[in-house]
Amino acid sequence: MQIEFDDLVFENKPREPKEFAEIALKIRTDIIKSLFLAKSGHSGGPLGITDVMTVLYFGGFMRYNPKEPNWKGRDRFVLSAGHLCPVLYSVLARAGYFPVEELKTLRKYGSRLQGHPGIDMNLPGLEASTGSLGQGISIAVGMALSDKYLDKNDRKVFTLTGDGEIQEGSVWEAAMSAGNFKLDNLCVIVDNNDCQIDGRVHEVMSVYPIDKKFEAFNFEVINIDGHNYTEIVEALNKFNQNFQNNIGKPTAIIAKTFMGKGVSFMEDKYEWHGIPPNEEQAIKALQELV
Amino acid sequence: MFGYELLGKKPTRHGFGKGLVELGEKYDNVVVLGGDITGSVMTSFFKERFPERFFSIGVAEQNATTIAVGLALSGKIAFFSSYSAFAAFRNADQLRISVCYNNVNVKIGGGHSGITVGPDGATHQSLEELSFLRTLPNMTLIVPCDYEEARKATIAIGEMFGPAYIRFGRSAVPMFTKEDTPFEIGKAQVLVDGNEVAIIAAGLLVWEALIAAEELRKRKGIKARVINSATIKPIDIKTITDAAIECGCIVTAEEHQVHGGLGGAVAEVVTKNFPVPIEFVGVKDSFGGSGEPEELMEKFGLTWKEIYASALKAIERRDKGFIGYRKISQVESYFDNL
Numbered sequence: 001m002q003i004e005f006d007d008l009v010f011e012n013k014p015r016e017p018k019e020f021a022e023i024a025l026k027i028r029t030d031i032i033k034s035l036f037l038a039k040s041g042h043s044g045g046p047l048g049i050t051d052v053m054t055v056l057y058f059g060g061f062m063r064y065n066p067k068e069p070n071w072k073g074r075d076r077f078v079l080s081a082g083h084l085c086p087v088l089y090s091v092l093a094r095a096g097y098f099p100v101e102e103l104k105t106l107r108k109y110g111s112r113l114q115g116h117p118g119i120d121m122n123l124p125g126l127e128a129s130t131g132s133l134g135q136g137i138s139i140a141v142g143m144a145l146s147d148k149y150l151d152k153n154d155r156k157v158f159t160l161t162g163d164g165e166i167q168e169g170s171v172w173e174a175a176m177s178a179g180n181f182k183l184d185n186l187c188v189i190v191d192n193n194d195c196q197i198d199g200r201v202h203e204v205m206s207v208y209p210i211d212k213k214f215e216a217f218n219f220e221v222i223n224i225d226g227h228n229y230t231e232i233v234e235a236l237n238k239f240n241q242n243f244q245n246n247i248g249k250p251t252a253i254i255a256k257t258f259m260g261k262g263v264s265f266m267e268d269k270y271e272w273h274g275i276p277p278n279e280e281q282a283i284k285a286l287q288e289l290v
Numbered sequence: 291m292f293g294y295e296l297l298g299k300k301p302t303r304h305g306f307g308k309g310l311v312e313l314g315e316k317y318d319n320v321v322v323l324g325g326d327i328t329g330s331v332m333t334s335f336f337k338e339r340f341p342e343r344f345f346s347i348g349v350a351e352q353n354a355t356t357i358a359v360g361l362a363l364s365g366k367i368a369f370f371s372s373y374s375a376f377a378a379f380r381n382a383d384q385l386r387i388s389v390c391y392n393n394v395n396v397k398i399g400g401g402h403s404g405i406t407v408g409p410d411g412a413t414h415q416s417l418e419e420l421s422f423l424r425t426l427p428n429m430t431l432i433v434p435c436d437y438e439e440a441r442k443a444t445i446a447i448g449e450m451f452g453p454a455y456i457r458f459g460r461s462a463v464p465m466f467t468k469e470d471t472p473f474e475i476g477k478a479q480v481l482v483d484g485n486e487v488a489i490i491a492a493g494l495l496v497w498e499a500l501i502a503a504e505e506l507r508k509r510k511g512i513k514a515r516v517i518n519s520a521t522i523k524p525i526d527i528k529t530i531t532d533a534a535i536e537c538g539c540i541v542t543a544e545e546h547q548v549h550g551g552l553g554g555a556v557a558e559v560v561t562k563n564f565p566v567p568i569e570f571v572g573v574k575d576s577f578g579g580s581g582e583p584e585e586l587m588e589k590f591g592l593t594w595k596e597i598y599a600s601a602l603k604a605i606e607r608r609d610k611g612f613i614g615y616r617k618i619s620q621v622e623s624y625f626d627n628l
Contacts, residue, residue, distance in 0.1 A: 132387040138353050142360015173353035
């Protein structure tokens with residue numbers, strides 16, 4: 001199968017749900033194509049969190065400038081669940097940080113799109129190297145600490161973690177410190193698909209209740225359907241308000257999602273955590289994503 | 291003693307604390323994270339002087355190490371200090387991926403290192419961290435020999451780009467370097483010239499090496515070269531290779547397991563460039579235990595006497611031509627070097 005990418009990029013501005021749906025379709029298509037070409041990688045998670053990532057990057061919630069990736073005023077996003085990078089790479093490409101065509105190089109030798117994010121490759125828009133679970137959230141805490149108390153600016157920090165990742169104890173060290181430092185400029189998004197490599201999260205090692213745990217660490221918690229654009233928009237708006245009002249609490253958005261969302265045979269199947277589609281599966285997936 | 295006087299005794303951790311304050315005065319982007327034991331690792335000096343640039347993270351070394359990365363990615367020079375037992379191992383994954391792979395300005399102060407922690411016992415006596423830290427890409431690793439060198443090294447790692455680890459101790463140890471004694475990251479200093487055996491040491495074993503050299507001269511008329519290899523990584527290849535070529539045998543001495551620390555680094559350099567016999571002074575594959583520092587130094591073979599005996603053995607091996615191939619019957623473990 002010949003794989004081609006168009007070079008469509010999207011603006012970062014308030015949008016209607018219908019527009020988000022169109023962009024998300026494009027992102028999911030990118031994910032399938034790049035993983036098929038890579039012949040390895042994680043399919044389920046990136047597809048599941050695509051809707052949230054689409055609203056975050058293309059709904060006017062983060063300030064960034066692809067023409068000036070290191071702009072000092074930008075808001076920052078740290079992908080704590082580093083293995084979800086296919087969705088981040090697609091979003092960054094579609095935001096205009098680098099040519100969409102480069103998605104073809106995912107996981108290939110010399111590529112800026114490493115199997116797990118590595119800033120040593122100088123990929124524009126990528127803020128931190130992550131991949132060992134439970135660390136990105138602490139990096140985000142450090143960034144938010146710097147913004148709020150040392151540089152005293154109005155930047156925000158977002159981080160995405162997964163419900164499997166929060167089994168790592170260090171996540172809760174990070175949560176404790178975010179609450180302790182009253183980091184209202186920090187938004188932690190939890191991808192709650194109840195899937196991890198070995199099975200259902202609640203069977204491998206239950207992390208529930210997730211919301212109560214973050215509340216106990218002094219977070220403002222918002223539970224949403226991670227595929228409902230209106231709810232995603234409202235949650236991110238709420239975080240913005242929390243930030244503007246200096247509520248003195250970090251925000252956690254628990255996004256209930258389905259792994260593999262958008263591709264029928266991958267949906268809610270943990271077996272798709274860490275594998276790519278083969279040719280037949282990729283063709284079928286791309287047929288569904290139109 | 292070869293121009294080095296005992297100027298008193300002070301813990302190296304005080305040099306770290308003092309150096310941090312000086313660094314903070316010089317650069318306003320120096321930030322320090324505390325791990326509860328700030329009064330032990332002397333980040334308390336910085337906390338008092340610059341409270342707005344100090345953050346208490348509590349007993350959470352993984353988080354502190356990684357928060358430092360977030361600060362560094364925001365343009366700060368971020369120091370975190372705890373005991374080496376926790377600042378190099380509890381956070382090992384964080385050091386590897388978040389600090390070294392990101393290659394950022396995070397500086398770790400590893401305090402209460404080695405056997406001289408004393409009464410706290412084996413759990414708190416880190417004797418293994420050099421071997422781990424030395425293998426991390428982008429990491430710079432310094433083991434200062436006394437108070438003044440710790441102060442200088444702290445400032446130096448703050449002024450260089452990238453991850454660094456400085457290892458220092460709890461107990462008061464001999465001070466013998468001065469403000470004008472040379473210190474440079476990556477450069478081993480030849481403290482005493484000699485060409486019969488080279489003693490390459492780091493940390494408080496440097497003082498013991500000086501005593502050993504003095505005793506070798508007095509008792510046997512042997513001229514030992516004493517090298518202070520404060521930088522474990524990047525190791526000073528030239529100075530070590532020169533010592534191998536010019537002395538023909540080497541003793542390494544460190545307050546660490548004989549595996550993989552300074553001795554390992556020296557052995558790698560020497561084996562590749564000019565193989566000569568090496569004897570290793572250090573802790574021989576065992577945990578420490580409670581006791582007074584001096585007692586423990588004796589018990590674990592970390593005094594000038596071991597260096598002295600090892601030097602004689604190294605010389606003997608060199609003179610008997612124990613270089614290269616050995617018969618199986620002659621093979622010895624590097625633990626029984628006494």
